[in-house]
Structures are given as C-alpha cells and as structure tokens.
Amino acid sequence: MVSEKLTVINKQGLHMRPARTFVQAMAEYQSDIAILFQGKRVNGKSIMQVMTACIKQGAEIELECSGPDEEQVLAAAVALINAGLGDEM
Amino acid sequence: MFKGIGVSAGIGIGRVYFVGQPDLDYSGVSFSGVEGEKNRLAQAVARFGVQTRELAENTVSRAGQAQGEILLGQIAMLEDPCLMEEIHALITDGLCAEAAVDRVCRNYMEVFAAMDDELMRQRGADVEDMKDRLLRILLGREGADLSSLPADAVLVARDLTPSLTVGLGHIAGIVTELGGMTSHTAILARALEIPAVVGVPDVTNLVQGGQSIIVDGSGGVVIPSPDEQTLQRCRRRQESYRQARSSLSQYAGQPTRTMDGHTVALFGNIGTAGQAEQVVQETGEGVGLFRTEFLFLERKNLPTEEEQFEVYRRAVQSLSDRTLIIRTLDVGGDKEIPCLGLEKEDNPFLGVRGIRWCLGREDVFLPQLRAILRASAFGRVKVMLPMVTTVEEVRAVRELIARLERELEEKRIPYDREMEVGVMIETPAAAMIADLLAKEADFFSIGTNDLTQYVMAADRGNRKVAVLGDPLQPAVLRCVRSVVRAGHEAGIPVGMCGEAAADPRMIPLLLAFGLDEFSVDPNAILRTRRAIAGWSMEQVAELTEKVMSCATVQEVYACLKEENCFK
Numbered sequence: 001m002v003s004e005k006l007t008v009i010n011k012q013g014l015h016m017r018p019a020r021t022f023v024q025a026m027a028e029y030q031s032d033i034a035i036l037f038q039g040k041r042v043n044g045k046s047i048m049q050v051m052t053a054c055i056k057q058g059a060e061i062e063l064e065c066s067g068p069d070e071e072q073v074l075a076a077a078v079a080l081i082n083a084g085l086g087d088e089m
Numbered sequence: 090m091f092k093g094i095g096v097s098a099g100i101g102i103g104r105v106y107f108v109g110q111p112d113l114d115y116s117g118v119s120f121s122g123v124e125g126e127k128n129r130l131a132q133a134v135a136r137f138g139v140q141t142r143e144l145a146e147n148t149v150s151r152a153g154q155a156q157g158e159i160l161l162g163q164i165a166m167l168e169d170p171c172l173m174e175e176i177h178a179l180i181t182d183g184l185c186a187e188a189a190v191d192r193v194c195r196n197y198m199e200v201f202a203a204m205d206d207e208l209m210r211q212r213g214a215d216v217e218d219m220k221d222r223l224l225r226i227l228l229g230r231e232g233a234d235l236s237s238l239p240a241d242a243v244l245v246a247r248d249l250t251p252s253l254t255v256g257l258g259h260i261a262g263i264v265t266e267l268g269g270m271t272s273h274t275a276i277l278a279r280a281l282e283i284p285a286v287v288g289v290p291d292v293t294n295l296v297q298g299g300q301s302i303i304v305d306g307s308g309g310v311v312i313p314s315p316d317e318q319t320l321q322r323c324r325r326r327q328e329s330y331r332q333a334r335s336s337l338s339q340y341a342g343q344p345t346r347t348m349d350g351h352t353v354a355l356f357g358n359i360g361t362a363g364q365a366e367q368v369v370q371e372t373g374e375g376v377g378l379f380r381t382e383f384l385f386l387e388r389k390n391l392p393t394e395e396e397q398f399e400v401y402r403r404a405v406q407s408l409s410d411r412t413l414i415i416r417t418l419d420v421g422g423d424k425e426i427p428c429l430g431l432e433k434e435d436n437p438f439l440g441v442r443g444i445r446w447c448l449g450r451e452d453v454f455l456p457q458l459r460a461i462l463r464a465s466a467f468g469r470v471k472v473m474l475p476m477v478t479t480v481e482e483v484r485a486v487r488e489l490i491a492r493l494e495r496e497l498e499e500k501r502i503p504y505d506r507e508m509e510v511g512v513m514i515e516t517p518a519a520a521m522i523a524d525l526l527a528k529e530a531d532f533f534s535i536g537t538n539d540l541t542q543y544v545m546a547a548d549r550g551n552r553k554v555a556v557l558g559d560p561l562q563p564a565v566l567r568c569v570r571s572v573v574r575a576g577h578e579a580g581i582p583v584g585m586c587g588e589a590a591a592d593p594r595m596i597p598l599l600l601a602f603g604l605d606e607f608s609v610d611p612n613a614i615l616r617t618r619r620a621i622a623g624w625s626m627e628q629v630a631e632l633t634e635k636v637m638s639c640a641t642v643q644e645v646y647a648c649l650k651e652e653n654c655f656k
Contacts (some may be wrong), residue, residue: 011406011467015208018156020165027168046171051212052200058503
C-alpha cells in the first residue's frame with residue numbers, strides 16, 4: 001500500500017468534469033485507489049462517491065493505493081491533481 | 090393569470106403545447122432471469138452512451154459547454170463501478186432491470202437532495218434525468234421530438250431537462266412548474282431568447298393543449314386565453330421589446346464611455362449569487378453591490394460561515410477577474426428575519442441598523458466577514474459597509490478584519506491581503522464627513538435610495554411625500570456632488586449603486602460630477618451604457634451647470650426636459 005498527501009488546487013475541486021477526468025483516468029489501473037478526506041474514505045474510481053464527498057478547491061486529501069500497479073496509479077493520480085485536472089486553477 | 094418566476098425576458102404569444110411525458114411505468118415488465126436482466130441492462134447502457142453523446146454535441150452548440158458537460162457526466166455516472174454493483178445486486182435479488190435502476194437512482198437522488206451545496210442538489214436532477222432516459226430505453230419508449238414544434242408553440246411542462254430540450258428551436262414561450270433562475274430551463278431559454286416563466290405550481294393541469302396563452306418572461310406572469318385587449322397590449326409590448334433588444338445589442342461587450350471617450354465602470358447590482366452570471370451575460374464589468382440579506386431570510390438558524398463562503402465563492406468565480414463588491418448585512422427593526430432576533434423599534438430607520446447592528450452582533454458579523462475574506466482568495470473581492478455615520482464604525486470594522494486576517498494567517502487559509510474596504514454613503518452624516526471618511530475608506534458607493542430619504546426627511550414608501558423623495562431634488566444633487574468631490578480630493582474612487590445610476594435624467598449629471606462607477610440592475614446595464622454613450626463631457630458640463638443653478642426640483646425637470654433627457 002502506498003499513499004501521499006496533497007492539496008486540491010483547481011477551481012471546481014472534484015466536481016463534475018474534473019471528477020470525471022479523475023475517475024476515468026483511474027479506471028485504467030488495476031489497483032484500488034481511495035481518497036481520504038475529512039475522515040471519509042472514498043472510492044477513487046466511483047464518480048458518485050467522489051462527487052458526494054464535496055472535495056473543494058483548497059481541500060487537503062490523502063490518496064491511498066493498493067494493488068499490483070499501486071506505484072503507477074498513485075503517481076498518475078498525484079500528477080493529475082497537481083496539474084489541475086484540466087480545470088482552471 | 091398565473092404568477093411564477095420570469096427567467097427569460099420578453100413576451101411570447103402562442104398556443105399551449107405539452108411536452109410528451111413518456112410513460113415510465115415498468116410494472117408490466119417480467120423478470121427474465123439474472124443473466125437476462127443484466128444483458129438487457131448492458132445493452133440499454135450502451136444505447137444510452139450513444140444517444141447521450143449525440144445529445145451532448147447538440148446541446149453544446151445551443152446552450153454552451155457547461156450544459157453539454159452535464160450530459161457527459163451522466164455517462165460517467167453509469168460507468169461508476171459502485172453504482173453498477175448496486176444495480177446488479179438488486180437484479181440478483183430478483184428485480185427486473187427497470188426496477189433495479191429506478192431504486193438505485195432514487196437512493197442517489199435522495200442523497201444529493203439532502204446536501205447543503207446547491208450545485209450538489211442540481212446533480213440530483215441530473216441523476217433523475219439519467220434514470221428517466223435509461224428507463225425509456227429499457228422500456229422501448231423514446232422521448233418526444235421537440236425540433237419540429239411550430240413557431241407559436243408555448244411549451245408547458247413540469248420541468249425541462251437537457252435531454253428533453255435537445256433540438257428545441259425558437260418557439261414562442263416556455264412555462265414550467267419547477268425550476269428557478271439558474272435551472273436548466275432558465276439557462277436554455279435565455280440562450281435561445283425564448284420568453285420563459287418557471288415555478289408556476291400545477292400549471293400542467295391548469296391549461297389545455299392548444300389553448301392560447303401569453304408568456305410574460307419579464308413580469309413572470311402567464312395569461313391563458315387572453316382577451317383581445319390584453320392580446321393587443323402584449324403585441325405592442327412584444328414589438329417594442331424586440332426593437333429595444335436589437336438597438337441595445339450593439340452595446341453588449343463594449344466599453345462604457347461618453348461620445349468623447351471618457352470611460353467609466355458599469356457594474357450590476359445583485360441579490361443572489363446566481364445573478365452574478367446574469368451580470369456577466371449582460372456584459373456588466375463587475376458587481377457594484379452584492380446584497381447579502383438573502384442568505385439570512387426565511388430560516389430558523391443562522392447561515393454558517395461555510396455556507397456563506399460557498400455562496401460568495403460561487404459569485405466570485407462566476408465573475409472571473411471582475412470586481413465583486415459585497416455589502417455586509419444590512420438589516421434593521423423594520424425587517425422580519427427570524428434567525429436574527431431583530432428587536433422592534435419605534436423608529437427603525439433611525440435605530441440600530443446596517444453597520445451599527447452588525448458591530449453589536451459579532452456572532453453574526455464575524456462569520457460573514459470571515460467568509461468574505463476566504464472568498465477573496467478566489468478573485469477580486471471588495472467589502473462595503475452600509476449605513477455608516479461615523480469614522481469609528483469604519484475603524485472598528487478594520488480592526489475586526491485585521492483580527493480575522495491574523496487568525497486566517499495562523500491557519501494558513503488563503504485570503505486577499507489587499508482586499509479593499511469601502512463605505513456606502515447613504516446618510517447625511519456620511520456625506521458631511523465624506524472628507525474624513527475618505528481617509529478611512531478605499532472607495533465610496535453612494536446609495537441614493539436611502540440617501541435621498543434621509544437628506545429630504547421623506548419616507549420613500551409614503552406617496553404623500555413622493556416628490557420630495559426624488560434624487561433630482563437640489564439638496565440631493567448638491568450632496569452627491571460634494572461626496573464625489575471629497576472622494577476625489579482624497580484620491581479614492583466614488584461609485585453609485587442606487588437606482589439613480591440608471592436614471593437617464595441623472596446620468597449626465599453624474600458624469601459631470603465625475604462619478605467613476607455606475608452600478609445598476611442587470612437588466613439596465615445595456616441601456617445605461619447606451620445612455621452614457623449619448624453624451625459628451627462638454628455637453629454634460631454645460632447641462633449640469635444649468636441644473637445646479639436651479640432653485641427648485643421643478644426647474645431641474647424643466648432644464649432636463651429641454652435637453653431631452655427623458656429618453
């Protein structure tokens with residue numbers, strides 16, 4: 001299991017299109033990816049769970065990945081979020 | 090005649106046309122085995138994907154990227170492994186695909202409906218639209234084709250969704266039972282310039298297919314089976330609206346300046362976060378007054394700092410890098426606001442109101458200031474204080490803000506260190522000490538509605554003193570002129586957010602006084618820009634000199650009439 005903490009920087013946070021961008025990218029990997037936010041544990045491949053978690057710009061989250069390609073999925077997830085998920089910052 | 094919310098301006102005259110609501114009753118469907126149902130579901134989901142992508146493309150070209158995104162988001166929701174798992178679990182329990190989809194989607198609709206965030210609640214509507222379309226595909230009942238509606242059709246429905254309105258052309262009007270200023274129906278109607286009224290309870294039962302009907306999208310009123318007189322009146326309004334619209338559209342997106350190039354700022358006044366978008370659509374250059382009272386109305390508990398922050402942030406983000414001037418809570422004993430515990434006073438307009446009230450209720454004021462400070466990190470936010478009468482009030486607020494800023498620094502929460510604090514000039518006291526206030530404030534905004542009332546000692550609700558309550562009264566004009574001078578002498582900009590800023594009779598005078606910013610009702614933005622463009626600085630200087638030498642308001646009117654200001 002690998003994990004990393006980071007901050008959500010894009011304007012919309014993990015809502016609508018950025019959420020979609022994120023979960024669709026995560027779907028490509030085998031490992032499980034969870035987003036830890038304010039004590040909640042959210043399945044990073046489920047757009048419903050991600051959206052209902054209300055993760056806004058400025059939120060501090062932790063990504064937790066476990067599985068055969070856990071290093072790759074974590075790196076990809078971190079890169080995506082730090083690049084703003086295609087949204088404005 | 091039925092009342093609703095006018096969300097798209099204009100008058101529509103036509104005949105009622107009901108949107109075909111396909112029947113979603115699946116009680117006749119028989120269970121064809123777990124594998125059988127899963128297969129049916131998979132095929133329906135595939136068809137849903139194809140259909141939705143087509144719809145999305147169509148919608149983007151008609152109503153913009155954001156509306157198309159909603160449809161693509163529906164596809165993503167159906168691809169959600171957790172959602173699918175839940176549907177499959179119910180199928181395994183013996184439910185047919187329709188029932189399983191219906192049950193799971195309704196659960197999610199409930200989750201979204203219960204959330205505090207307005208954007209989240211709208212996602213609930215998206216889930217419902219997705220559910221309905223998927224059910225239609227499963228049941229083999231596709232929706233009505235709206236692209237072939239006659240031009241005089243007035244669409245009447247319970248609610249309109251992105252998928253239902255694809256292909257909609259320019260029809261006479263739209264009326265729905267549900268919805269508000271920012272619902273899909275409103276956005277689409279404005280984009281297509283179709284007069285629309287939403288929020289008319291039970292309208293689908295109150296009118297009949299083919300019945301003649303008038304839709305007044307400006308007044309928020311719907312008139313079924315109008316008589317000949319009403320019809321003629323509305324046809325005239327329709328024509329003048331069309332003419333005004335086409336002559337105004339050339340001013341959209343233009344800078345606001347006089348004939349000889351003197352530029353001023355033209356902003357909009359708003360009372361909800363959603364209206365910020367309207368200001369942008371009307372090509373306002375910013376928001377000169379964001380009234381915050383709506384956050385406190387009709388609720389038992391105070392809005393939390395978080396809730397306020399979300400609202401302010403949304404408004405800031407709608408405006409991108411345009412200025413947003415937020416007025417702090419402006420309430421007093423004349424208002425009915427349950428969560429604030431306002432005490433009745435004998436003379437509420439001369440009592441504890443505006444900034445006085447807030448300074449005495451830090452439990453309410455501090456969360457609001459904090460929320461505004463936090464929102465300032467997202468754009469260009471300024472704060473404005475209502476009902477100021479002394480320098481102490483401004484200093485007290487600055488101290489509170491400094492304290493809050495220190496707290497935010499400690500917690501590493503971002504905010505705009507340069508956030509400006511301005512003062513509303515709406516009392517005689519403020520006008521008289523404008524020179525002193527100008528040293529404490531970053532800008533002034535003249536609230537002519539209250540200023541006129543206090544200066545002329547005339548209640549604006551009292552018809553008997555209505556003539557006294559006119560900002561064209563010499564006393565008020567002198568007051569405004571001296572406030573602008575005092576502001577400029579201290580080097581700060583002066584704006585106006587009262588109704589006078591949009592008054593074609595006042596505009597030349599305000600220009601001559603040197604007013605820097607005009608903040609008007611969003612619907613008045615384009616015509617204010619046009620009015621300003623009709624003057625040169627030389628003309629307004631000449632006119633204003635004459636007006637300011639008038640001894641009575643009647644002389645002022647006569648002077649202005651000569652110059653044909655009553656456009």
